[in-house]
Amino acid sequence: MTSSFRLLPALALGLLLLPGCYSRKDIKEEAGTETPTEVPPAEAPGAVAPKETTAAEVAPAAASSGPLTQVNVFLEVSGSMEGFMPKTGASGSNTRFQQHVAQFLSEVNRSSAARKTFLRIKEKPYRDSYQQLSQTVRGGIQQPASSTDIPTVLDTLVANYYAPNSVSVLISDFIYSPKNAGAIPYISTDITDALNRAQQQDLAVSVYGYTSDFRGTYYPALTSSVKRINSCCDTDIPYYFWVIGPADAVRRFDNALLEKQPAQQAHFGVKYPVPASSLLSRFQNVGSWYYGEKDASKRAAGASYHTVAVSSVSAKEPVEFVVGLDLKQLPGLYRDVKYLKPNLKLQAQDTDAKIIDVFAANDQTKNSSGAENQYTHFVKVRVTKLGKAARPLQLVLQNQRPAWIGQWTTKNDSNINQAGAKTFALSSLLDGVEAVTTSEQDKAPVFTIPLTLQPAD
Numbered sequence: 001m002t003s004s005f006r007l008l009p010a011l012a013l014g015l016l017l018l019p020g021c022y023s024r025k026d027i028k029e030e031a032g033t034e035t036p037t038e039v040p041p042a043e044a045p046g047a048v049a050p051k052e053t054t055a056a057e058v059a060p061a062a063a064s065s066g067p068l069t070q071v072n073v074f075l076e077v078s079g080s081m082e083g084f085m086p087k088t089g090a091s092g093s094n095t096r097f098q099q100h101v102a103q104f105l106s107e108v109n110r111s112s113a114a115r116k117t118f119l120r121i122k123e124k125p126y127r128d129s130y131q132q133l134s135q136t137v138r139g140g141i142q143q144p145a146s147s148t149d150i151p152t153v154l155d156t157l158v159a160n161y162y163a164p165n166s167v168s169v170l171i172s173d174f175i176y177s178p179k180n181a182g183a184i185p186y187i188s189t190d191i192t193d194a195l196n197r198a199q200q201q202d203l204a205v206s207v208y209g210y211t212s213d214f215r216g217t218y219y220p221a222l223t224s225s226v227k228r229i230n231s232c233c234d235t236d237i238p239y240y241f242w243v244i245g246p247a248d249a250v251r252r253f254d255n256a257l258l259e260k261q262p263a264q265q266a267h268f269g270v271k272y273p274v275p276a277s278s279l280l281s282r283f284q285n286v287g288s289w290y291y292g293e294k295d296a297s298k299r300a301a302g303a304s305y306h307t308v309a310v311s312s313v314s315a316k317e318p319v320e321f322v323v324g325l326d327l328k329q330l331p332g333l334y335r336d337v338k339y340l341k342p343n344l345k346l347q348a349q350d351t352d353a354k355i356i357d358v359f360a361a362n363d364q365t366k367n368s369s370g371a372e373n374q375y376t377h378f379v380k381v382r383v384t385k386l387g388k389a390a391r392p393l394q395l396v397l398q399n400q401r402p403a404w405i406g407q408w409t410t411k412n413d414s415n416i417n418q419a420g421a422k423t424f425a426l427s428s429l430l431d432g433v434e435a436v437t438t439s440e441q442d443k444a445p446v447f448t449i450p451l452t453l454q455p456a457d
Helices: 096-110 130-139 150-160 181-196 247-258 337-343 403-407 426-437
Strands: 021-023 070-076 115-121 125-128 147-149 166-172 203-212 216-218 229-232 237-246 264-268 276-280 288-291 307-312 319-326 344-348 354-360 377-383 391-397 447-455
Touching (some): 070 096, 203 426, 264 426, 337 344, 344 354
Parallel strands (some): 070 166
Antiparallel strands (some): 216 229, 288 307, 344 391
């Protein structure tokens, strides 16, 4: 191979084995043998289904409702992952990685998915039982991989484990390790090429980032100055869950198993339903306005309204209205007020309407007898100028890359104890993912809520 890559310690979910070759002669190999079951492509879970259950014969509704039919969990077990999964010592202590991943494997094993498959990633996937993979996490890697052909693993994962109503989860640290600095500018291109080679349609990837204590040898991506850091680390080390599959399957898996605990998040190619919403005329409203819908006077229980009819408005007497949003079905990233405030935009014509506040529900709104108790978030809009006719407004949540990705990215991890919890070339890796999962035409917002602003009759 002309370039070399390495998946270093850490947990990653989905499908981002980096292209290139990973080879580390300086990673120790333990005595002993193991007899893993290699998964032939023809037998890979999620591979092309038998004739009676081909994708063409699966009803569309079956692929987007009910439990998933297949979940594949891949755990990367190179020598550099040993620091996350150290062998149990006399004290019986373990790392947060071990606690977290053991719990996750148990939840997958108990999930309602029809089939669950557990695999170790060495130079290729090897099938384990749930008990075997869980023991590896708890007791440590017994025979670490010294070489992993990353493009082959990535191709195998995308080509043979991608199927309707199925997801694959890869647990790793996703540290890219080129043979020389000249390969660094091509990281994103290599990721794009590897993910795109199988030409899978509707591909989506969710990334969940965590950190853990790390007890062992740390292998920096750039070895020109430091080849290894023994007895590492004084700082936490990031690991990731990457979830990959058809967009709707990824969304449902995320919601079922990965939204229960805090994590950094990024979502690529995943599509979400438009959240329930309504104007709230009796909640923090200011000025002279009312619901403009024809049947609004009936005030039907549970009804939602999206037309603001303004009786009078001026700079001295502004109108303010609140839109309630129910974001329960969205991932935590898009429910975070810190993400919503800079990325929720109001598109308007012939008016100076603007968002003046975005806030989450609190005990007062949840316990209220008003309609606001139905919503998780609220957007407050102020108007001082109105056109002569009805005009559309749109609340648009833009899909922007979250700030944590840049904060967790480093160009040099040879001083990881000083740099802190960062991953080499993380931004470049995700550039490669985004290029495959998001076309220029498909750079759609997370959601759009249509409203109407009009003079009162």
